[in-house]
Amino acid sequence: MSLFRSAATVSSFTLFSRITGLIRDILIAGSFGAGPLTDAFWVAFRIPNLLRRLFAEGAFSQAFVPILGQARNTRSPEEVRVLLDRVALLLTFSLMLVTLIGIVAAPWVVSAMASGLRSAARQTEFEAAVWMTRLMFPYIVCMSLVALASGVLNTWSRFAVPAFTPVLLNVSMIGASLFLVPYFEVPIYALAAGVMIGGVAQLLVQWAALARLGVIPRYSPRLREAWADSLVQRILRQMLPAILGVSVAQLSLLINTNIATWLTPGSVTWLSFADRLMEFPTALLGVALGTVLLPSLSAAHARQDHAGYSALLDWGLRLVLLLGLPAALGLAMLADGLVATLFNYGAFSGHDVAQTRVAVMAYSAGLIGLLAIKILAPGFYAKQDIRTPVRIAIFVLVVTQLLNLVLVPLFAHAGLALSIGLGASINALCLVVLLVRRRLYTPASGWTRFLLRALPALAALAALLWYADHRLDWIALGAHPGHRAAWLAGVVAASGAVYFSMLLLCGFRLQDFTRRGK
Template identity: 70%
Template sequence: MSLLRSAATVSGLTLLSRFTGLARDILIARAFGAGGLTDAFWVAFRIPNLLRRLFAEGAFSQAFVPILGEVKAQRPEAEVRVLIDRVASLLSVVLVLVALVGIIAAPLIVSAMGSGMRGPERAADFDSAVWMTRMMFPYITCMSLVALASGVLNTWRRFTVPAVTPVLLNLAMIGASLWIAPHIDPPIYALAIGVMIGGVAQIAAQLPAMAKLKMLPRLSLDLRTAWADPTVKRILRQMLPATLGVSVAQLSLLINTNIATWLAPGSVTWLSFADRLMEFPTALLGVALGTVLLPSLSQAHAKGDTAQYSALLDWGLRLTVLLGLPAALGLALSSEGLVAVLFHYGAFTAADVGQTRLAVLAYAVGLVGLLAVKILAPGFYARQDIRTPVRIAVMVLVVTQMLNLLLVPQLQHAGLALSIGLAACVNALALLIGLRRRGIYRPVSGWGILALRMVVAVGAMSAFLVFANQHLDWLAMHGLVRVAYLLGVIGVAAGIYGLALLAMGLRPRHLRRASAVSVVASKQA
């Protein structure tokens, strides 16, 4: 399967995941609105998500996938299977212990994540956040095992199952909202129960695909043998700096969540719903490209093919800019319509729409940076260089908090979103400079003409969106009429962008990582 087709497959299935996630959030907005208890759920849900990114999708994947790809390319299948068994055994034991500690220490953890809830006037919110944190903490164990299975499947270029499994979490939460919530008090506790059901379902979905590859882990309590394995030790050594790097980024989110609990009630929810809109382009493009690039980059590095390595990065960056910039402008210029159509129902008021729209505008500033990081960071990870991104992440953390000091007093919750977006741009620029200075990435010719084409296409698209928003009152419209207008505006804007690119000479074949790109890269080597 070609990289473009693989990316399209992952992107399409991720789109399904994001649509079900959007349906989930629409139900939450309609049923619970934006208030103290909803904030309590998002604070509690962010804790296992933080650990998931720290241990599962973050440090573990960054350390495990490149080394697994190297072992797969250089050793017999039996040794690969033994490695997976030993890693899975260690990971399972450690994460069960982490989950137990988290359940016991939930009050302390919620205090760190949401200190603004510690006041007597928000005691009910705090207690609810503690209960839901305890219910959801074992989710980290589920998701870490899912990350291991996904790493194996992606290394074997089986992208479909890992990309579709997040849908199960969203479906479980939707089902819990509809059928469990009416039977418990407070009803929002049903969401925490749904998270755990979804986590178990995601593990179950991965097992048949692993078994088909004959790589289903055989768990063992012989941890001494697993710990003594030199390759396992390499993965653990790589995880230490990776954990530091990911924890720096997650520390920034933790600080921002804590700050948001001190702002107006509803701030955490407004940011969460704005982040949901940002997840569409970041997942469809950034995550999809990062997922298919990391195994390919790891294999190119194992073979010593520096030209191919650089060409892969160039291809990813071109797609990022080509699709990320119009997505950022589209989100910013259509923010009111998007938020109104998706969330302006039931308990979610017009004032909530306005506050969420401000957060979407602020996040959109950094969208291209967020996407670029998904492409540039694997350029280091695939070479098993995790320390460089860690050093950059520490710098970005400092930048983020300095921006918070400047922006939050004036912009409130939108200042938190803007600081994250601007810091992501700094992160991407620092990663790019690092790759260029080391000679790892050398741009292929053609960036100048691409920039010219995009200026014309983005300008035409933006002019239409400004015109449309001047003549549409999104809050006054209701029902299917509002949905139809939004779909029409998005469709016309996308059509204008695409037609303008075609008129400027861009063709679909230019989006493929054709052999010509590798040839050019080879000539530059």
């Protein structure tokens, strides 16, 4: 199957997910603004998300997918089923235990995550964050099993369902903000309930897809037997360094969230909405490409196809630059229009727009790095080398916090965003240097010509964005929200038309970026 088409499928569903996510955040911004209780919700929501990325989507997928792919190629179907059964049993048991501990320890967890909320003046926020954390903690059990299902479906080249199911979380939260608010004494608690409904919905849809493939896990009480399985032990051994690597990235997020709670109230919300805009290109490009690349890289490694392995990485990096550079320019130069059009309603003021805008601009400096990591890290994971990305992540964590010491006093919450962006760029640079040094990746010929042909398109795009941003007053256009949205849509459409037309004039063709997966 075409890797480009697979990536396009994942990107299409991911785009739909991000659009519903934006609708969700628009409703949150308009209904709750960027006040203290909104900060409390984002803190509480970040805690189960942190653990989800730590145990499920991050470390688990990195360890599970390559070994599952290898088992599918070398073991009988029944042996693969037994592996899935045992992994599901251990994953469910361990995450239920973590959830019970988290519910009991919620006050201490929130204190560690957002110590700024412990001040006497913010006690109401702290109590709200604790309550919502307890309500949302079981979400990680649902999402861990969703990660298991996604790993299986992606290994079977069924990319659509895993890409679609995040939409269900957004739809649930939208429904909760519209219909459940009257049923809660504190209105924002409805969002926490929506998160749990969305988690259950995602699990049901993914497991229905597993049932259609005939590989839905079969639970049994044989926990000790599952633990002793040799393939399960290999996954666990791979997970340990992967957990360390993902925990380093999440520790950086935890530290930054903690710092943000000590800044001006609203800082956590401004950063959350800026991060939402960053997630658009990172999910559409980085996650989509990384999702389809990892199984293909694992297959190339199993065949000892070193040339094919390198060519896959080269293909991914070229796509990242060709599509990521205009996205970074767009975020930086159109930040005011994007934030104002999407969030400047109801309780979300012009001041909130300005503060979110600078965070978006700061984040955009690291977009190429964030995207490149999604391509380069699987180059190590597919060879079951998780330690190298971990060592790089630890180094980058130290660098990021040193940058915080300099940037936060200068730029407040935008300094936190800028340090993350610069850290991601350093991470990507380290990954590519090591891949080249270890001869896992050899850049194909034509890179200089590739970049020179892209420059005129980028220059034309930058000129158009500069002109549009200086001619339009996005806050004033808020008097006519429909007109403002139409202007933004027009600028985005014109930008895309100019950029891709210039690429065609410079000799780029779609078939240059199509690739067959094996």
